Amino acid sequence: MDFQWSLFLESLPFLAQGAVVTAQLTVISFVIGLVLGTLGGLARVSKNPVIAGLAVFYVTLMRGVPLLVTLTFLYYGLPSAGIQLSAFTVGILALALTNGAYVTEIVRAGIQSIEPGQMRAARSLGMSYGRAMRRIILPQALRRVLPPLTNEFITLLKNTSLVSTIALTDLLRVGLEIMTWKANTFSPFAGVALFYLCMTLPMQWVNQWVESKYRIR
Amino acid sequence: MHAGTDGGIPMVEIKALHKSFGELKVLQGVDLAVAPGEVVVIIGPSGSGKSTLLNCINLLESFEAGTVRVAGEWIGYMPGSGGARVKQPENHINRMRTHIGMVFQQFNLFPHMTALENIIEAPIQVLDLPRDKAVARAEALLAKVGLSAKAGAYPGELSGGQQQRVAIARSLAMEPNLMLFDEVTSALDPELVGEVLAVLRQLASDGMTMLLVTHEMGFARDVADRVVFMDGGVIVEQGAPAEIFGNPRNDRTRAFLRRLQTH
Numbered sequence A: 001m002d003f004q005w006s007l008f009l010e011s012l013p014f015l016a017q018g019a020v021v022t023a024q025l026t027v028i029s030f031v032i033g034l035v036l037g038t039l040g041g042l043a044r045v046s047k048n049p050v051i052a053g054l055a056v057f058y059v060t061l062m063r064g065v066p067l068l069v070t071l072t073f074l075y076y077g078l079p080s081a082g083i084q085l086s087a088f089t090v091g092i093l094a095l096a097l098t099n100g101a102y103v104t105e106i107v108r109a110g111i112q113s114i115e116p117g118q119m120r121a122a123r124s125l126g127m128s129y130g131r132a133m134r135r136i137i138l139p140q141a142l143r144r145v146l147p148p149l150t151n152e153f154i155t156l157l158k159n160t161s162l163v164s165t166i167a168l169t170d171l172l173r174v175g176l177e178i179m180t181w182k183a184n185t186f187s188p189f190a191g192v193a194l195f196y197l198c199m200t201l202p203m204q205w206v207n208q209w210v211e212s213k214y215r216i217r
Numbered sequence B: 001m002h003a004g005t006d007g008g009i010p011m012v013e014i015k016a017l018h019k020s021f022g023e024l025k026v027l028q029g030v031d032l033a034v035a036p037g038e039v040v041v042i043i044g045p046s047g048s049g050k051s052t053l054l055n056c057i058n059l060l061e062s063f064e065a066g067t068v069r070v071a072g073e074w075i076g077y078m079p080g081s082g083g084a085r086v087k088q089p090e091n092h093i094n095r096m097r098t099h100i101g102m103v104f105q106q107f108n109l110f111p112h113m114t115a116l117e118n119i120i121e122a123p124i125q126v127l128d129l130p131r132d133k134a135v136a137r138a139e140a141l142l143a144k145v146g147l148s149a150k151a152g153a154y155p156g157e158l159s160g161g162q163q164q165r166v167a168i169a170r171s172l173a174m175e176p177n178l179m180l181f182d183e184v185t186s187a188l189d190p191e192l193v194g195e196v197l198a199v200l201r202q203l204a205s206d207g208m209t210m211l212l213v214t215h216e217m218g219f220a221r222d223v224a225d226r227v228v229f230m231d232g233g234v235i236v237e238q239g240a241p242a243e244i245f246g247n248p249r250n251d252r253t254r255a256f257l258r259r260l261q262t263h
């Protein structure tokens, strides 16, 4: 065991900078993933077979390919196709696309968990499909998707560590660099773990609170 | 538009209606006309197509052949040249549905909204009624169904009978010309049936055009202008309640009514 307090404390400011990158990646790709997933979920339940089919294709693709492969493909593959994106953009893209696929399935399940009678009642009052979705179905589905969405947020936050493979100085990458530079593993990595925990713990609390508040009756 | 109740135009006019679910032929040529202000009760065994018939009238279910008109307007499809059917645009049926109220066996109130919010939702969203007007309308309707005290209650806080009365008020808030009721008392505890039937009686005496599917034969006898017996996707017999209940001519009607009595 090579833990040294001095090195641990010395690492913290550097790790904090990495944690900021991790937090940015998480929040930005989560928001994009939410938009993608909501559109995807609506597409999944669409009666238009082309739209529904596209959504199935997207979900199958993103869930079937490991995130690390998506990252590598976008980071090393796109330039050979003449598309140059920064590592940060690639990270956001891969995380958001993958997250969006999982959110798509969460939103689909949420919509389908609402009794069909709700849509029928809304339509019988003259509401268009879109208005019925917006005013009647989605607000009810939202309560049911909140617990799985907070779970997804935690998963996403941890998955951001994979971007350390594409030269993005996130939390994990900073830890790895300190480890190499100082030839010491335990001191920086105690800090890395601590930072991840500090970020995931509040989300776990939110998750528990949401689950108890919106327990399906 | 306010679909006309004047002249000789029937409120509902169904001709040669055919509807299948896959292989299953559910409606096999239904003809039915309902006059403005008429109260028509549909009875028949389970699976005979009663709900499906109601659902075709506001196009919650599409149909393969035949025509449906409400207040003279085509529902879903209109006959084109050479026997072809022309599908009506989506906004047409949305508009027509605002004139056709529907109440369901399972109430289907919106659980995330209070009783009042349930009632004002469609008038505000669909009819563009100003909020204060919609609220005034909703309060009057809640008073009519005896639930003024429950305006702020969520559906989950109401009994089945109260929920169903709110659902009726929600439909009435659109000021429909026609109301469809599909077994609206079947999901209720027996002691709650009466309060909903009382609202229906009131509506009938107000002159609302009503088409009801029900197993409440006593109610049908009292309130119906006409009773329609369906079996196997067709109308087998229809007539005044006294005729149908007192002196049914068709064997299937007789068998159905006899089975009801033994229950």
Ligand SMILES: Nc1ncnc2c1ncn2[C@@H]1O[C@H](COP(=O)(O)OP(=O)(O)OP(=O)(O)O)[C@@H](O)[C@H]1O
Pocket (backbone or CB within 6 Å): B021, B024, B026, B044, B045, B046, B047, B048, B049, B050, B051, B052, B053
């Ligand atoms: N969405 C559907 N998909 C497939 N089959 C259906 C659907 N809705 C109804 N059916 C079938 O169509 C037939 C007629 O159904 P319908 O609900 O119109 O009967 P009903 O006369 O209302 O019966 P009940 O008295 O039980 O309500 C039944 O055999 C039913 O199983």
Ligand SMILES: [Mg+2]
Pocket (backbone or CB within 6 Å): B050, B051, B052, B182, B183
């Ligand atoms: Mg039925």
